[in-house]
Amino acid sequence: MQGYIYPNEFELQWSLLIVLYPYITGLVAGAFILASLERVFNVKEVQPTYRLALLTALAFLLVAPLPLQAHLGHPERSYEIFLTPNRKSAMAMFGFVYAWYLTVVLLLEIWFEYRKDMVLWAREAVGWRRWLYYGLTLGATDLSDPSLKFDDAAGRWITVIGIPSAFLLHGYVGFIFGSVKANPWWSSVLMPVVFLFSAIVSGIALVLILYVVISLFRSRPVDMRCLDKLASFLFYAMIVDVSLEMLDFVHRLYESEESIDILSQMIESRLFISLIVLQLVLGTLIPLGFLGVFSPALHRGLARGSDELRRLIYLMSAVLVEIGIFSIRWNVVIGGQLFSKSLRGLTVYKVELLGLEGLATTLVLLALPFVILWVLVKVLPPWEEPAGLRRLDGV
Amino acid sequence: MKVPQQVARLGVVFAAAIAALLVARSFLVPETFGELGHYRAAAIDSIAAHPKKYAGHQECAACHDDLAAKRAAGNHRGVACEVCHGPQQAHVDAPLDVKPPAPRDRGFCPLCHAYNPSRPTGFPQIDPVAHNPLRPCITCHDPHAPVPPAVPEECSACHGQIARQKALSHHANLPCVTCHQVPQQHKVTPRVIRPTKPAERAFCGRCHAEGASGPAEAPRIDLAAHHPRYLCWQCHYPHYPETQ
Amino acid sequence: MTRDEEPSVAPADDPRPTPAVDRRRFVEDALKACAAGCPLILAVMRLPAAAAQRPAGEAAYDPAEHLYGMGIDIQKCIGCGRCVAACKAENDVPLDGYHFNTWVERYVIDEDGDVTVDSPNGGFDGFPPPAAESEIRRTFFVPKLCNHCANPPCVQVCPVGATFSTPDGVVLVDEQYCIGCRYCIQACPYGARWFHPTKHVAAKCTLCYHRLVKGLVPACVEVCPTGARIFGEVEQRPTPLARFMRMNDVQVLKPHLNTRPKVYYANLDGEVR
Structure with a gap:
């Protein structure tokens, strides 16, 4: 602690779990928007990742409310948010935006996408798997041509609705912070937009990592056209993201309101590692440099290098980007609580190791989506497997 | 369809x-x-429905009418009983079982009356270390109707910060009454009857004008030329003049 | 240098009516009866006491007739911290140094204009004199509490409706309905809210609502020895607050946030936020 903070500010209210929440919803929104590229904008190169991106979004969306739930003082009362939502509260809309996005967008899109396959799998499988797939089709087993055409059209329309919904999902998370007028670090009209683009960045990077790693495990060749395209989109999204963040930064600096002194102090001391080192240098400048040079984003790639090298560089850049985006979430959520609203002092945040809001819980919650994704991939394989191989897998 | x-x-x-x-x-x-x-x-x-712990001084007066009357007439008339005696709803509920504490040691009164420069000047303050050490406050002061044992001669009893600053300044040796005339009534109704302040420049000029007869080290200025629009104390703080 | 104009003197006692029952005499009588061996009297004895707690007005308490507010005169605050201690006792606030419905800050502005603020244990134990006294330009105490804003950001953000403004203008928390998301704590610009360490809900100053409905003033106002805290109605003329607002230039904290506080400060320094 340094300077003066209000006595009630000694305790940080929103801990590591609340850092995790916008990080995870960002991954969801980003992965979905990537999936929609293929569907709506006909970017055929990224087709190999379409289903994977959808399942990834679902896996992370299922985990998204858990850190919130674990953080509540009374988790058993969380249903009240559906019972008596306060229409004036940005947070009250969470339940509805989440429910809308989960059921109307993601589940429906996956359902229409997989319905044909599920019907086929149900016919082919035996025992409980047969009933599982049959149940998942909800009994809609019509595989006639008009029916399949309807699936495709419905999927396209849902994606069209889904894009603004994904924007809503994550822009809204940004609004939760951006609308807090009491907090000059948060209160910014750009906050939802910055959240959105950083979400897209993190989603693309995540799908890129998953695609490379899963291909490695499945010993399948990586489609380099797809990977180059992903890397290019990652680069473009990052450019927009960085521009917005710089705009926000310059705007604050130029307006130089009464909070500027304490915020500069905070950046120079408390947030130096997480903002300057992790977010800016490691998470933004380095990957931006590598992607700019090696991906075909600019000028068909300045130095193309071998496929092997590019794969490695893309993978490394994507990992750095994920670290950087996590740092962004940290700097927003924790940073917004490190300075006193008296604008006269800074406090400290120590992450607890165990405990409900500690590092251990965070790691479990971060690992959980991958477990869910593993199950989803087993149940709804996102790629076409030769029939023989699937049986050998034993699932 | x-x-x-x-x-x-x-x-x-x-x-x-x-x-x-x-x-x-x-x-x-x-x-x-x-x-x-x-x-x-x-x-x-x-x-x-939350139960109250502080009964309120009206409740106290219902039984302790003598003390209430005494307090209402004295300098602690605005100090509710429970400021010193603590929350006493329990005593009201069971007057015989619960007895209110009365702080009699020297630790309590200084919460309000120890000298602290952040306190408004005029509020009676003492230095707990120097002020009749070791003797409980109540040996001299009745907390229900406190008055100084004698009407204070020293202005510092209520104007501690001014006294301390003046003690550090070049004006340390000037008694307050050199510059202020203090009516007797000021000690009774301090806010209504105020001490005077020098009303003309010539007053300060007795030491600070060119050719004044005061101490040689006192700085001298040309009274006629030096910002004649203002009285001296409108710019200079005489209790702590700029030159030290 | 502090203000050397206004000597602070305790205000006249407020002329609130006292209960008609002379309880002390009653207790004395009861004692005599007890001595005669009549235990029944002991039980009956508590009845008038209980009745006296409830002034005649309570049954008819109508929130629509009130709109409460508070005035704070910076020039009268002596930093004794009795309000802080009384609030904690009255409202069962944890006695640690991190949870306060009300607290007192000390501002010390030195000759260079540098501002030092502190609030040791919220002012609960009073204030030791500041270190370097000779360099002080001005210094004063500022009591803080929930501003019971007319446009409260905490109420706006509560997702479930667990915090609200009552018809009489008090911002309260429903501790049986609060889910503990702490958004309200983030939304309060004044640091007036805290998270209850054992109840796991948001907590705050209630303006001693349980006292108001009984016709009493909040505990902090009751124990303020110098009358620095003035309690009353915002919209009615014959209350101490109305006189306070007439006699002083008043200010609220952080007016640019348009929270429209109902805690009004007189003689507030521009450095206070």
Whole structure:
């Protein structure tokens, strides 16, 4: 602690779990928007990742409310948010935006996408798997041509609705912070937009990592056209993201309101590692440099290098980007609580190791989506497997 | 047009889910929610039912009328009984079982009356270390109607910060009455009857004008030329003049 | 240098009516009866005491007739911290140094204009004199509490309707309905809210609502020895607050946030936020 903070500010209210929440919803929104590229904008190169991106979004969306739930003082009362939502509260809309996005967008899109396959799998499988797939089709087993055409059209329309919904999902998370007028670090009209683009960045990077790693495990060749395209989109999204963040930064600096002194102090001391080192240098400048040079984003790639090298560089850049985006979430959520609203002092945040809001819980919650994704991939394989191989897998 | 099979099946699922939500909602929303606004009106009653710990000085006066009358006439007339005696609703509820504490040691009174420069000047303050050490405050002062044992000669009894600053300044040796005339009534009704301040420049000029007869080290200025619009103390703080 | 104009003197006692029952005489009588061996009297004895707690007005308490507010005169605050201690006792606030419905800050502005603020244990134990006294330009105490805003950001953000403004203008928390998301704590610009360490809900100043409905003043106002805290109605003329607002230039904290506080400060320094 340094300077003066209000006595009630000694305790940080929103801990590591609340850092995790916008990080995870960002991954969801980003992965979905990537999936929609293929569907709506006909970017055929990224087709190999379409289903994977959808399942990834679902896996992370299922985990998204858990850190919130674990953080509540009374988790058993969380249903009240559906019972008596306060229409004036940005947070009250969470339940509805989440429910809308989960059921109307993601589940429906996956359902229409997989319905044909599920019907086929149900016919082919035996025992409980047969009933599982049959149940998942909800009994809609019509595989006639008009029916399949309807699936495709419905999927396209849902994606069209889904894009603004994904924007809503994550822009809204940004609004939760951006609308807090009491907090000059948060209160910014750009906050939802910055959240959105950083979400897209993190989603693309995540799908890129998953695609490379899963291909490695499945010993399948990586489609380099797809990977180059992903890397290019990652680069473009990052450019927009960085521009917005710089705009926000310059705007604050130029307006130089009464909070500027304490915020500069905070950046120079408390947030130096997480903002300057992790977010800016490691998470933004380095990957931006590598992607700019090696991906075909600019000028068909300045130095193309071998496929092997590019794969490695893309993978490394994507990992750095994920670290950087996590740092962004940290700097927003924790940073917004490190300075006193008296604008006269800074406090400290120590992450607890165990405990409900500690590092251990965070790691479990971060690992959980991958477990869910593993199950989803087993149940709804996102790629076409030769029939023989699937049986050998034993699932 | 025929409804596609998919739509029909999904429609059933969605309708069932929404119906379940609505049914659950009708059971789970608290009874008084929304009566007065978007909240549980019954919450106000449960907050209003919180037991009070501070009885309020009116309650004290109901039994201790003698002390209440004494207090109401003295300098502690605005100090409620429970400021010193602590929360006493328990004593009101069971006067014989619960006895209010009375702080008699030297630790308590200085909470208000120890010298602290942040306190408004004029508030009676003492230095607990120097002020009659070791003797409990109540040996000289009646807390229910406190007066200084003698009307204070020293202005510092109430104007501690001014006295301390002046003691560090070049004016350290000037008694307050050199510059202020203090009516006797100021000690009785300090806010109504105020001490005077020098009303003309010539007053300060007795030491600070060119050719004045005061001490040689006192700085001298040309009274006629030096910002004649102002009285000296409108710019200089005589209790702590700039040159030290 | 502090203000050397206004000597602070305790205000006249407020002329609130005292209960008609002379309870002390009653207790004395009861004692005599007890001595004669009549235990029944002991039980009955508590009845008038209980009745006296409730002034005649309570049954008819109508929130629509009130709109409460508070005035704070910076020039009268002596930093004794009795309000802080009384609030904690009255409202069962944890006695640690991190949870306060009300607290007192000390501002010390030195000759260079540098501002030092502190609030040791919220002012609960009073204030030791500041270190370097000779360099002080001005210094004063500022009591803080929930501003019971007319446009409260905490109420706006509560997702479930667990915090609300009552018809009489008090911002309260429903501790049986609060889910503990702490958004309200983030939304309060004044640091007036805290998270209850054992109840796991948001907590705050209730303006001693349980006292108001009984016709009493909040505990902090009751124990303020110098009359630095003035309690009353915002919209009615014959209350101490109305006189306070007439006699002083008043200010609220952080007016640019348009929270429209109902705690009004007189003689507030521009450095206070």
